[in-house]
Amino acid sequence: MxxxxxxxxxxxxxxxxxxxxxxxxxxxxxxxxxxxxxxxxxxxxxxxxxxxxxxxxxxxxxxxxxxxxxxxxxxxxxxxxxxxxxxxxxxxxxxxxxxxxxxxxxxxxxxxxxxxxxxxxxxxxxxxxxxxxxxxxxxxxxxxxxxxxxxxxxxxxxxxxxxxxxxxxxxxxxxxxxxxxxxxxxTGGEQAVADYYLQVAAFSQLASAQALQESLRQGMSYPVSVASQLADAQAIHRVRIGPLPDFATAQAARKALRGRWSGEPQLVVDERR
CATH class of the missing domain: 2.40.40.10 (RlpA-like domain)
Structure with a gap:
């Protein structure tokens, strides 16, 4: 830019x-x-x-x-x-x-x-x-x-x-x-519909992802999940906060995550068609 x-x-x-x-x-x-x-x-x-x-x-x-x-x-x-x-x-x-x-x-x-x-x-x-x-x-x-x-x-x-x-x-x-x-x-118009997530980390080992999930759940008021998928025959387990209803809530969750996680989470937006 x-x-x-x-x-x-x-x-x-x-x-x-x-x-x-x-x-x-x-x-x-x-x-x-x-x-x-x-x-x-x-x-x-x-x-x-x-x-x-x-x-x-x-x-x-x-x-x-x-x-x-x-x-x-x-x-x-x-x-x-x-x-x-x-x-x-x-x-x-x-x-x-x-x-x-x-x-x-x-x-x-x-x-x-x-x-x-x-x-x-x-x-x-x-x-x-x-x-x-x-x-x-x-x-x-x-x-x-x-x-x-x-x-x-x-x-x-x-x-x-x-x-x-x-x-x-x-x-x-x-x-x-x-x-x-x-x-x-x-505003009275049609509302934008999407689920927001904060992707915190990704692991090749499910146990590592579950350990981080459990750690983040302690004292966190937002849902924490593990999303698993295959990529080039390799399993990837992503730890995510969400789903969250809007961007403002995603920002609030990001703020709550500070001090509990040293990295910067990535925003993921799942639009519901």
Whole structure:
């Protein structure tokens, strides 16, 4: 994952480019100009009308392994996902990213579009929906987090260009914001259905797996099981915590596992079709 930022010079370049155009409203689904990723980050050729930009629509989604390695490293620094994203709030500085990353893959493999209402965050699971409030003008926007960043200690979230326009700070480059995770478990829509597991270890000997299973069961309020299967005629016995109903519970189980196991468990998601 390539870290991104919005240097002051890029923000000024974007401002100069924007000043040559009048704001235009482009309806959802309408053809937009073809954008080629650029070396310097900046704004697209046209200036978007903030009144025409719709929020992302929160819905329950399965949080898969893609984009959710925990911990993960960028430029030699280690980052951890939050233990519980439900009710998560944070204040700090927001920035935006645009043409340099348009059409490139995000942390979970989706393709970034500067016209979509999306965002990057260092420690929230992917995907979650976040309400962003510009503390300088009171404007709000709802975005879907599907990327990692910004990897600068003075910024807490990197927004798409469209989100920055809706919030009214695309020309400044940064703004003081508050972000709040939206509870998609109570949106009234169809719920994402999956079982979550934390794979703790794998053994070739069943007795070793059962010994660890019994050890972890002591004082652990989450189910611990052994899943056995043949791989290349060799039996593999995996010790797993689960099934767990959602990602937040999996994170709580991960926290409970600390101090009882020195390694980092691997997230396994079993989607029920």
């Amino acid at each position: 390539i870290p991104r930022c919005l240097p002051l010079c890029a923000a000024l370049l974007g401002l100069l480019a924007a000043c040559s155009y009048q704001p235009v409203a482009i309806a959802p689904g309408e053809q937009r100009p073809l954008i080629t990723p650029t070396e310097q980050d900046g704004a697209p050729p046209e200036v978007l009308d903030p009144g025409s930009i719709a929020d992302a629509t929160p819905r329950a989604e399965v949080i898969r392994l893609a984009g959710n390695s925990n911990p993960y490293q960028v430029l030699g620094k280690t980052y951890h996902l939050v233990d519980d994203h439900r009710g998560f709030k944070q204040r700090g500085v927001a920035s935006w990213y645009g043409t340099k990353f348009h059409g490139k893959a995000t942390a979970n493999g989706e393709i970034y579009s500067l016209y979509e209402m999306s965002a990057a965050h260092r420690s929230l699971p992917i995907p979650v929906y976040v309400r962003v409030t510009n503390l300088q003008n009171g404007r709000q926007a709802v975005v879907r987090v599907n990327d990692r960043g910004p990897f600068h200690s003075d910024r807490i979230i990197d927004l798409s260009y469209a989100a920055a326009v809706k919030l009214g700070f695309a020309r400044q480059g940064t703004a003081a914001v508050e972000i709040e995770v939206i509870d998609t478990d109570n």
